[in-house]
Amino acid sequence: MQIHTPDWVKHAVFYQIFPDRFARSKQPRQRFLRNTNWEDWNATPTLQGYKGGDLWGVLENLDYIQDLGINAIYFTPIFQSASNHRYHTYDYYQVDPMLGGNPAFQELLDAAHARNIKVVLDGVFNHSSRGFFFFHDVLENGPYSPWVDWFKIEGWPLSPYNGEFPANYKGWAGNRALPVFNHENPEVREYIMEIAEFWVKFGIDGWRLDVPFEITAPGFWQEFRQRVKAINPDAYIVGEVWGDAREWLDGTQFDGVMNYLFAAPTIAFTAGDRVDLEQVKGRSYHPYPPLFAAEYAAKMQELLQLYPWEIQLTQLNLLASHDTARLISIAGGDKASVELATLLLLTFPGAPSIYYGDEVGLPGRLDPDSRRGFPIEADWDREILDIHRQLIALRHTYPCLRTGDYQVLHSQGELYVFARTLDKEELAIAVNAGTVSAKANIDTINLHTQPNKLLYGSAEVEWQTEGDIKSLSLNLPPRSGCILGVG
Numbered sequence: 160m161q162i163h164t165p166d167w168v169k170h171a172v173f174y175q176i177f178p179d180r181f182a183r184s185k186q187p188r189q190r191f192l193r194n195t196n197w198e199d200w201n202a203t204p205t206l207q208g209y210k211g212g213d214l215w216g217v218l219e220n221l222d223y224i225q226d227l228g229i230n231a232i233y234f235t236p237i238f239q240s241a242s243n244h245r246y247h248t249y250d251y252y253q254v255d256p257m258l259g260g261n262p263a264f265q266e267l268l269d270a271a272h273a274r275n276i277k278v279v280l281d282g283v284f285n286h287s288s289r290g291f292f293f294f295h296d297v298l299e300n301g302p303y304s305p306w307v308d309w310f311k312i313e314g315w316p317l318s319p320y321n322g323e324f325p326a327n328y329k330g331w332a333g334n335r336a337l338p339v340f341n342h343e344n345p346e347v348r349e350y351i352m353e354i355a356e357f358w359v360k361f362g363i364d365g366w367r368l369d370v371p372f373e374i375t376a377p378g379f380w381q382e383f384r385q386r387v388k389a390i391n392p393d394a395y396i397v398g399e400v401w402g403d404a405r406e407w408l409d410g411t412q413f414d415g416v417m418n419y420l421f422a423a424p425t426i427a428f429t430a431g432d433r434v435d436l437e438q439v440k441g442r443s444y445h446p447y448p449p450l451f452a453a454e455y456a457a458k459m460q461e462l463l464q465l466y467p468w469e470i471q472l473t474q475l476n477l478l479a480s481h482d483t484a485r486l487i488s489i490a491g492g493d494k495a496s497v498e499l500a501t502l503l504l505l506t507f508p509g510a511p512s513i514y515y516g517d518e519v520g521l522p523g524r525l526d527p528d529s530r531r532g533f534p535i536e537a538d539w540d541r542e543i544l545d546i547h548r549q550l551i552a553l554r555h556t557y558p559c560l561r562t563g564d565y566q567v568l569h570s571q572g573e574l575y576v577f578a579r580t581l582d583k584e585e586l587a588i589a590v591n592a593g594t595v596s597a598k599a600n601i602d603t604i605n606l607h608t609q610p611n612k613l614l615y616g617s618a619e620v621e622w623q624t625e626g627d628i629k630s631l632s633l634n635l636p637p638r639s640g641c642i643l644g645v646g
Contacts, residue, residue, distance in 0.1 A: 162410035164473040165365070165393040167277060170561050171231040172505075172551050173512035174224055177481050178234060178258050179209055179243045180532050181515050182216030188259065200532040209243050210532050214254070214263040218270055227518060228551030231277040231510070233367055235481055237264065240288065244481070244530070246369065247288035247336060251354045268362050277364035279395055284351045285373045286330070286337040289319045294338050309347050310338050331373070342376035352386045359387055365395030367417075367475075371407065372400055380412040397475045401443035408466045415474040418509060419444040420465075422478050424458035428575070429499035429592055430490040438484035438524055446489065452592070456570035456577075463508070463565060472562055474509035478517070481530055485514065485523040487543075492522070495638035498546050499590050502615070502640040505550040506560055506579060506588045518547040549615055553642060559584045569601045574635065576601055578610075585610055587643040589618065591635040601631040608645050616641030 183200070198208035214237070217224075224232070236245035239253045254264040271278050287294055293306040298317060301307075311329035318324035319335055326335040340347050355366060366387065371380060387394050398407055400416040407413045426434065426446035434447050450458065463471060478486045478500050490496035497520070504511045516523075516533050520540025523529035554560045563581035570576070573593030579586050587610045591597040600623075603609075609622045609629060618641040619634035635641065 160410055162467050162469045163392075164414040164469050165395050167364075167393060168231075168395050168414065168473040168510050170555075171277065171510045172229055172554060173231045173233050173279075173475065173510055174227070174229040175233045175235070175477075175480060175512055175514045176217060177212075177244070177515065177530050178214060178217070178237055179212045179245075180204070180530050181212050182220050182533060183211050184213050184215035184219060184259075186215065186219060188215050188263075201534075204243075204527040204530050204532075206527050207243065209257065211257070212532070213257065214259045214267045218263070218267045221270055221274060221276070225274050225276065227548060228555060229513070230275060231279065231364070232271065233279045233475075233512065234281060236281040236283055236369075238283075241290055242288075246283050247290070248283050249288055249290045250292070252357065265361075272362070277395075278362075279365040279367055279397070280358060280363050281369060282355065282366040283369040284340070284354075285370050286339045289336055289338065291338070308344050309341055311341055331370070339373075342374050342379055348376065348379065348382070352383065355383060355387050356390055359390045359394055364391075364393070365397065365414075368396070368398045368413070371398040371413070380407065384412055395473070397473075403465065405465060408470045410467070410470070415470060415509065417480065417512075418462075418474045418476045420462050421459075421474070421476045421504075421507060421509070422446065422483075424450055424455055424462075425500050425503050426478065426486065426489060426496075428452070428455040429503065429590070430486075430493065430496035431592060433491045433493045433496060434489055435484075435491050438489045441525075442483055444483070452570040452573055452575040455575055456567045459507075459565075460567065471508045475512050476504055476507055476509040477512040477514065478504055479514045479529070480512075481514070481526065483529065484525045485517060485521060485529050487517075487520055488522045488524050488529075494520070494540070494543060497543055499592060499638070499640050501546060501550060502588070502590060502642075505554050506577075506586075506642070508562075508565055511554070513547065519544050553614060557584060557586055557644070559586055566605060568603060568605075568631075569599050571599065573597060574599055574633075576633065578603075578606060580606070583607065585645070586614070587631065588640070589633055589635055589643070590640040591637060594637050596634060596636055598634045599632075601633060603629050603631050610643035610645055612644050612646035614642045614644045618643075 197211035239250040239255045240247045254261045297304040314327040317327050329339045331337040396413045398413040398416045401419045404416040423444040423446040428450040431449035520543040559579040559581035563579040568576040574597035576589040585608045621632040
């Protein structure tokens with residue numbers, strides 16, 4: 160079967176925004192809440208406090224986002240909810256009034272599209288919340304509710320708040336705040352499909368699906384894809400699957416997944432023994448133990464062989480998200496780890512995703528700390544920001560970094576060198592994760608050109624030719640990387 164994925168995703172650089180924490184609007188707006196005592200923007204986030212970020216704040220910062228080189232935004236949930244992260248959905252048809260409601264989202268969507276920036280929303284379709292109207296009706300009316308079969312009721316009475324009693328219904332991960340839908344019920348299934356269709360018709364460019372592996376009703380995700388793609392064949396469908404996702408990446412369901420299988424080895428290679436294990440425990444990815452270059456090469460080759468190439472090009476690659484600690488905190492504050500990992504992220508097949516604030520060096524331990532307010536400009540790490548700007552610009556400049564072949568040229572010790580090639584365009588990328596300079600003579604028999612111009616980073620580069628054999632002599636400073644193109 161021929162697999163089709165949205166072409167725009169192959170050329171996208173995503174920016175993941177947690178709406179409550181990115182920006183508060185500075186302009187006078189029609190506000191739902193005027194005199195709220197928001198949590199202090201710069202204070203350590205709490206599990207339940209709101210900082211008051213809104214969609215108008217994102218709108219007012221589109222210049223910054225565009226100047227960074229971003230051309231796609233993935234929002235964590237924006238629908239009405241009683242939680243700062245909004246994974247407890249109250250109403251799937253209403254953008255949260257605290258964020259500005261549907262009018263603010265329409266304004267933002269139009270402004271983003273005017274700049275050729277795509278917008279992907281988070282779809283939380285496995286579970287709703289205690290305040291969701293249909294579930295609330297069950298709480299009020301018990302077995303007489305017309306919605307009783309929409310959820311997985313196990314007995315009566317229901318206990319949605321008092322932990323001293325059994326909930327008597329299934330909640331996601333045992334959490335009674337998150338009643339799980341009964342996806343075997345055709346009405347529930349249709350309801351979710353219509354939500355997906357509504358927002359695609361509204362103009363969004365795709366869905367990121369929360370815990371889609373929890374929904375096991377036969378044919379559910381196949382129908383979801385058919386319904387969404389019938390409205391917009393270029394809509395992006397990306398699932399939150401932390402491990403091997405072949406079950407969902409057969410071309411009939413998702414276009415990609417959040418690629419934690421890229422994140423973990425990349426952090427293990429670039430940060431090595433600097434990884435703060437407390438910041439990765441209890442998460443479903445494993446950025447440890449430290450990897451040498453040969454082990455990293457093996458992991459990347461294994462990953463690239465896991466899915467069809469068309470799917471590889473629309474994977475959502477990342478180093479951190481709202482569900483992990485931030486990279487700089489995982490790496491114990493080591494900026495070189497951030498630079499090297501970001502270099503590998505921006506040169507890997509698939510769409511890179513940058514978690515808001517990572518590009519300015521925002522730290523953050525496990526959530527809720529990883530969901531801090533975006534820092535004021537005076538607190539930005541300009542060096543890390545410049546690294547991101549340069550690498551994003553290079554990705555946009557060279558098509559081979561987006562859709563070119565990926566071939567490992569050298570992987571010994573802590574030096575990793577690979578090439579991205581597309582037709583006659585060839586780039587060589589090298590990373591030295593070690594604390595001393597790394598030298599290597601690299602056989603480049605598979606390259607047609609001789610990349611010798613430093614497009615990024617610093618290194619001593621020399622090409623040698625003996626008969627028909629070309630070799631690249633490379634000397635890379637410690638804890639550094641470079642990109643070579645044809646001069």
